[in-house]
Amino acid sequence: MVTPDRPLQVRDIGEPGLLQRLQAFCPAEVIGDDAAVLAVSPGRSLVVTTDVLVDGVHFSDRTTTPEDAGWRAVAANLSDLAAMGASPLGITIGLGLPGDVTVEWVDRLYQGITTCLQPYGTAIVGGDVVRSPVTTISITAFGDVDPHQVIRRSTAKPGDAIVVTGYHGSSRAGLELLLHPEQGQSLTPHDRTALIQTHQRPTPRLDVIPLLFPSSPSSFPSLAIAGMDSSDGLADAIVQICRESQVGARVDRRHLPIAPALQAWVSPEQAIDWALYGGEDFELVLTLPLDQAQRLVSQLGHGAAIVGTTTVELGVWLVDTEGNFPEQALSREPGFQHFEPD
Amino acid sequence: MVTPDRPLQVRDIGEPGLLQRLQAFCPAEVIGDDAAVLAVSPGRSLVVTTDVLVDGVHFSDRTTTPEDAGWRAVAANLSDLAAMGASPLGITIGLGLPGDVTVEWVDRLYQGITTCLQPYGTAIVGGDVVRSPVTTISITAFGDVDPHQVIRRSTAKPGDAIVVTGYHGSSRAGLELLLHPEQGQSLTPHDRTALIQTHQRPTPRLDVIPLLFPSSPSSFPSLAIAGMDSSDGLADAIVQICRESQVGARVDRRHLPIAPALQAWVSPEQAIDWALYGGEDFELVLTLPLDQAQRLVSQLGHGAAIVGTTTVELGVWLVDTEGNFPEQALSREPGFQHFEPD
Numbered sequence: 001m002v003t004p005d006r007p008l009q010v011r012d013i014g015e016p017g018l019l020q021r022l023q024a025f026c027p028a029e030v031i032g033d034d035a036a037v038l039a040v041s042p043g044r045s046l047v048v049t050t051d052v053l054v055d056g057v058h059f060s061d062r063t064t065t066p067e068d069a070g071w072r073a074v075a076a077n078l079s080d081l082a083a084m085g086a087s088p089l090g091i092t093i094g095l096g097l098p099g100d101v102t103v104e105w106v107d108r109l110y111q112g113i114t115t116c117l118q119p120y121g122t123a124i125v126g127g128d129v130v131r132s133p134v135t136t137i138s139i140t141a142f143g144d145v146d147p148h149q150v151i152r153r154s155t156a157k158p159g160d161a162i163v164v165t166g167y168h169g170s171s172r173a174g175l176e177l178l179l180h181p182e183q184g185q186s187l188t189p190h191d192r193t194a195l196i197q198t199h200q201r202p203t204p205r206l207d208v209i210p211l212l213f214p215s216s217p218s219s220f221p222s223l224a225i226a227g228m229d230s231s232d233g234l235a236d237a238i239v240q241i242c243r244e245s246q247v248g249a250r251v252d253r254r255h256l257p258i259a260p261a262l263q264a265w266v267s268p269e270q271a272i273d274w275a276l277y278g279g280e281d282f283e284l285v286l287t288l289p290l291d292q293a294q295r296l297v298s299q300l301g302h303g304a305a306i307v308g309t310t311t312v313e314l315g316v317w318l319v320d321t322e323g324n325f326p327e328q329a330l331s332r333e334p335g336f337q338h339f340e341p342d
Numbered sequence: 343m344v345t346p347d348r349p350l351q352v353r354d355i356g357e358p359g360l361l362q363r364l365q366a367f368c369p370a371e372v373i374g375d376d377a378a379v380l381a382v383s384p385g386r387s388l389v390v391t392t393d394v395l396v397d398g399v400h401f402s403d404r405t406t407t408p409e410d411a412g413w414r415a416v417a418a419n420l421s422d423l424a425a426m427g428a429s430p431l432g433i434t435i436g437l438g439l440p441g442d443v444t445v446e447w448v449d450r451l452y453q454g455i456t457t458c459l460q461p462y463g464t465a466i467v468g469g470d471v472v473r474s475p476v477t478t479i480s481i482t483a484f485g486d487v488d489p490h491q492v493i494r495r496s497t498a499k500p501g502d503a504i505v506v507t508g509y510h511g512s513s514r515a516g517l518e519l520l521l522h523p524e525q526g527q528s529l530t531p532h533d534r535t536a537l538i539q540t541h542q543r544p545t546p547r548l549d550v551i552p553l554l555f556p557s558s559p560s561s562f563p564s565l566a567i568a569g570m571d572s573s574d575g576l577a578d579a580i581v582q583i584c585r586e587s588q589v590g591a592r593v594d595r596r597h598l599p600i601a602p603a604l605q606a607w608v609s610p611e612q613a614i615d616w617a618l619y620g621g622e623d624f625e626l627v628l629t630l631p632l633d634q635a636q637r638l639v640s641q642l643g644h645g646a647a648i649v650g651t652t653t654v655e656l657g658v659w660l661v662d663t664e665g666n667f668p669e670q671a672l673s674r675e676p677g678f679q680h681f682e683p684d
Binding site: 007008009010011012013015018019021022025026027035036038040041043044046048049050051052053054056057058089090092093094095096097098099100101102103104106107110113114123124125126127128129130131132133134136138140142144 | 349350351352353354355357360361363364367368369377378380382383385386388390391392393394395396398399400431432434435436437438439440441442443444445446448449452455456465466467468469470471472473474475476478480482484486
């Protein structure tokens, strides 16, 4: 608690409070999306995003191999680029390492990083390695995008369809199986492995972008797409898009895409909770006109779905079109990072 | 020491050894300069550089205000851009913070960062803030450059003049005054402050770049310039340029530019040692044809000088044209960062 005799500390205001405070030091136009967009030349904009991961906070040898830590760190950054509509150009890696980290551990981290990058023809283009009391991985990814094809959170219109590009809740389910291996006895070995893999090796949805902009930019000068990724949870994504766009939403609980393996394992209530709040599915959440949304979902398959509609009224509601459940207000859950005493 | 019963650790191979090992994961063309260069569009290349700074390793509240820590972190990155011939586009900041860091400390860090950025019209365009047991500042700076005007370490030719853009040794002298305030009693208050300021608030030499390329790129299609910055010491810069360019050098000890305040304070031997090995002067070290070098030095003034000549023979020698000192082989001193037990 804050007491009169000591100054305000970062744990008092938390990560969100501090980020908000630090935005005062940034130009207004770069705030509020998964990544910053900079006009570089008339036809191209540069998109930049950065993440810091700390041993014991964001990864741990107890639960994550170094390959998986590397993969996940890169996947999260590439997902931020996808969320902006950008194609990756490269990443830089800043490493802080205690002296007793094994060289093999670092090699394996970089194996995971390059394996994740490889399908996208993207490379590690720079970095720094320094001594530190705690292993810290800082990744900056940059990509490029046609300025007319930038996807922002703030451009949703009332009446848009809300599309999610794939199943939700699987990553949280995979984490549960890792933390409690005794659970999920009813799962087939294949399904168990698939859920765990979804958590350990998420796939950034860079494949979605060409489907959104199939032709030259001039033929869709005003394609009305808004969106972000669901790394902090599907509920978080919908609420943030609505807040930034000054719209509301009605989301149908029966339309949330849950992987069959997860449906077969846990109760519908548990599955919906994980889908909305589990986080780290790294899918895209997009709003666009209904006809385009329908076309996109049919092209994507594999769990892509229209989950609801944006509205003029500002509330975000989870509804049941069959009337068995009362309407429920959706909100962002508290994030995963807190500046609390260890 | 490495013993048969434990695996190789990063402290066994140190930062240089680890960086070399990790380069196997990077494309060959991005290795070996102050920053990576990526072809983005026909006329522009993207330049990216990243640095990680750790509390207690690279800065400390005992010797550095948060404003100065922020300033120096940015200055180092902007200096890397200048060393590549690039103009800054923006920076991202990844912060790892213990919960008990005061909000005021973070505010003051950002004040230092934005104050350093301001003259260059450059902004913080993104970032991340996470909980960490140790304060860690990770900065990635990116800039753009005409592909024909990239400055590399590997393009020096025998017979080029070696230019330094300003005084060397002043930053090391300023550090000495900070660590041992009882020293330098002979200095005027103005000179003392100026030396300390050189250490606390170094100026990246982005102002040099327009002087190197005054006209359109097509009029200097083959301007033969090589270079890097002197952040790790003047000797280090000359040796690295020579090694990457497969040339040698003869550097005249009488031509090393030493600030008058430093000359008046310490012995010539001490001043030359700090100039060569002190580091953190953040000047540029450039090789170019003699006539262009002379023109550049006269334009720069303020300590800029031709300090020597590159040679066909591969050795790098510190010589005395007046013959009072024997020739002395120059080498990089060990860097500042080691993975040794704390």
